[in-house]
Amino acid sequence: MHKLEKVWLMIGVMTLIAFLSTVGYQAFASGHAPPSDLTKLDPEKVEETPPFDEPGLHQIGDNEYELIMVLQSFGFTPNKVEIPQGATVKFIVTSVDVVHGFEIAGTRVNMMVTPGHVNSMTYKFNEKGEYLILCNEYCGIGHHMMSAELEVK
Amino acid sequence: MNRLDSKLSMAHFYIAFGAIAIGGLFGLLQTLVRSEMITLPPSLNYYQILTAHGVLMAIVFTTFFIFGFLYASVVRTTGALSEGRRRSAWIGYWMMVVGMILGVIMIMLGEATVLYTFYAPLEAHPLFYVALAMIIVGTYFGSFSIIRQYNHWKKEHTGETSPLIAFMAVATLVLWLIATIGVVLTVVFQFIPWSIGWVDEINIALSRTLFWYFGHPLVYFWLLPAYMAWYVIVPKIIGGKIFSDSLARLAFLLFILFSIPVGFHHQLLEPGISHEWKFIQVVLTFAVIIPSLMTAFALFATFEMRGRSLGGKGLFGWFKKLPWKDVRFFAPFMGMTIFIPAGAGGIINASNQMNQVVHNTIWVTGHFHLTIGATVALTFFGISYWLIPHLKGRILTKQLNGIAIYQTILWTVGMLIMSGAMHFSGLLGNPRRTQVTTYFDHSVASGWGAYETGMAIGGSLLFISLILYLILMVNLSFFAPKGQEAFPIGEEAGESLNPPRILENWKVWIGVAFALILFAYTIPIIDIIQNAPPGSKGFKFW
Numbered sequence: 001m002h003k004l005e006k007v008w009l010m011i012g013v014m015t016l017i018a019f020l021s022t023v024g025y026q027a028f029a030s031g032h033a034p035p036s037d038l039t040k041l042d043p044e045k046v047e048e049t050p051p052f053d054e055p056g057l058h059q060i061g062d063n064e065y066e067l068i069m070v071l072q073s074f075g076f077t078p079n080k081v082e083i084p085q086g087a088t089v090k091f092i093v094t095s096v097d098v099v100h101g102f103e104i105a106g107t108r109v110n111m112m113v114t115p116g117h118v119n120s121m122t123y124k125f126n127e128k129g130e131y132l133i134l135c136n137e138y139c140g141i142g143h144h145m146m147s148a149e150l151e152v153k
Numbered sequence: 154m155n156r157l158d159s160k161l162s163m164a165h166f167y168i169a170f171g172a173i174a175i176g177g178l179f180g181l182l183q184t185l186v187r188s189e190m191i192t193l194p195p196s197l198n199y200y201q202i203l204t205a206h207g208v209l210m211a212i213v214f215t216t217f218f219i220f221g222f223l224y225a226s227v228v229r230t231t232g233a234l235s236e237g238r239r240r241s242a243w244i245g246y247w248m249m250v251v252g253m254i255l256g257v258i259m260i261m262l263g264e265a266t267v268l269y270t271f272y273a274p275l276e277a278h279p280l281f282y283v284a285l286a287m288i289i290v291g292t293y294f295g296s297f298s299i300i301r302q303y304n305h306w307k308k309e310h311t312g313e314t315s316p317l318i319a320f321m322a323v324a325t326l327v328l329w330l331i332a333t334i335g336v337v338l339t340v341v342f343q344f345i346p347w348s349i350g351w352v353d354e355i356n357i358a359l360s361r362t363l364f365w366y367f368g369h370p371l372v373y374f375w376l377l378p379a380y381m382a383w384y385v386i387v388p389k390i391i392g393g394k395i396f397s398d399s400l401a402r403l404a405f406l407l408f409i410l411f412s413i414p415v416g417f418h419h420q421l422l423e424p425g426i427s428h429e430w431k432f433i434q435v436v437l438t439f440a441v442i443i444p445s446l447m448t449a450f451a452l453f454a455t456f457e458m459r460g461r462s463l464g465g466k467g468l469f470g471w472f473k474k475l476p477w478k479d480v481r482f483f484a485p486f487m488g489m490t491i492f493i494p495a496g497a498g499g500i501i502n503a504s505n506q507m508n509q510v511v512h513n514t515i516w517v518t519g520h521f522h523l524t525i526g527a528t529v530a531l532t533f534f535g536i537s538y539w540l541i542p543h544l545k546g547r548i549l550t551k552q553l554n555g556i557a558i559y560q561t562i563l564w565t566v567g568m569l570i571m572s573g574a575m576h577f578s579g580l581l582g583n584p585r586r587t588q589v590t591t592y593f594d595h596s597v598a599s600g601w602g603a604y605e606t607g608m609a610i611g612g613s614l615l616f617i618s619l620i621l622y623l624i625l626m627v628n629l630s631f632f633a634p635k636g637q638e639a640f641p642i643g644e645e646a647g648e649s650l651n652p653p654r655i656l657e658n659w660k661v662w663i664g665v666a667f668a669l670i671l672f673a674y675t676i677p678i679i680d681i682i683q684n685a686p687p688g689s690k691g692f693k694f695w
Contacts, residue, residue, distance in 0.1 A: 118424060
């Protein structure tokens, strides 16, 4: 192997190790692992299965909330939510039919919602505004209509 | 090249050109719809042409072009196909053609508006899945023919090193054969029985995992033939030498190892897979950077050595000496250049946390239009400018070369504008695979319009470039002056050392590949099957 090639690959490998260590540290030590909820349910019995029997915003602590949402072609239930500024919200979502995506545009809230599974993630809203929740996985002919509103007051 | 094998390759190229013509038109229509310049007639649905665009470009154009190129490369370096192998190749070709026609018919009838990734539980007509299976089984006949040809050559040349490009063709097919196991399993054992109605439910997580086991190496199946041209053909075109035969072989083997056990990085945001296993596959994903860096080094070493031998002085003087006016070099070089930002984007996509921001936004669409749509496509264009006349006994004249340079520039600029707009608006949250929408006049969505106009401008330039390309291809196939266009095959620089024998010991490499796959997938897949929630029945929401 050429000497310069060795140097080149060495730099590459060192960068790679540094990079992967950062990604790993963030995932395992800082708790920024991607949403990987392992909870399962019967996709045909979502309405009878807690917590999805009561979709909506539930306060669970001091400015802390759980938002239970059910996704269905082509809408979210509930589809209009208001929360106070600085609130920490745990989104708990599932689908009653096909695969959907749960994205809040302009934030890092983004997860896949597959039938039979529950997915969840937590986000703190520091800024006021009208946020757009949208489905980012093709779910049928009305996919581009599938959205909800989240207002941070 | 002998007439019979030329005919075989050309049959593949004609289909590839047809696919890119129709698929490209649908791509243009999508950018015009999203930027609100046109509305589609009621008989054509946005998601239907999106499905057709994906199938025609990502499956039909690529697969047919690649097989046409692989046959030509193997025949060029190992001699004419035997009659039996040629028959097997033609059987494969016709299976792929029938599969393609059937698939396109189902899409145009509105029976398969499920996009080319066909995620369950959206349920297409069973014949759509049968069509996909036929295309893949067809490629098995072709792969058989090429691998047998390579083995036969090795038997007749005991102790000799196989021709580099034939070795690379076989490596590409080994990757393809291992990768397609996943999609064949899910299509044959999950989708077909479920869509016919033999079983009521489908395991969603399993179907997605098997799909992405295939889906990621699929992109390397597109990329490796481009690498074949970069490693073996481009050095000859510029009058230089291959930097190192052994390192080129090693790079291809590493691509086989590290492109397969990594599908979870497409499923990072999915429930039902623990984040520890996702992280393990993220680590394996990044291992692919090593052969990529090896490739970048080898190519630029070749360029620099050649530039310096032509008298290029100083740190970058050699750069100017390269044959910029030769499209056979210029088009693949543009592809390589675009691969630098494209690869950086890929690293972002596969990163645990950054993926969170871009997943399923139009950033991702921008990313693979840089990789497959620019890097691979430009290299394939570069190949076709000499390979088509070579096969048809014609020549690429100076005038045609000039138009081809122009075509390459238009494609490069168009793709940079379109993909650039996609990347930036993806960062703002603009979703991919979505018909034009204001989300009921939501203020967040109103900021995306300017980028969508950018996409339409890029898309229009691409379409003009595509028309030029097709005119050139028709010309090179049927009208260009008769003559002998060369099939360039590079030679190694310096003393030709025999590469270590281990590099051609396929049992070892395939064994290691399967060991990595078993390591990365066994426990998660057992978990997905054993702890599965009730499955899903099919839905037809279009």
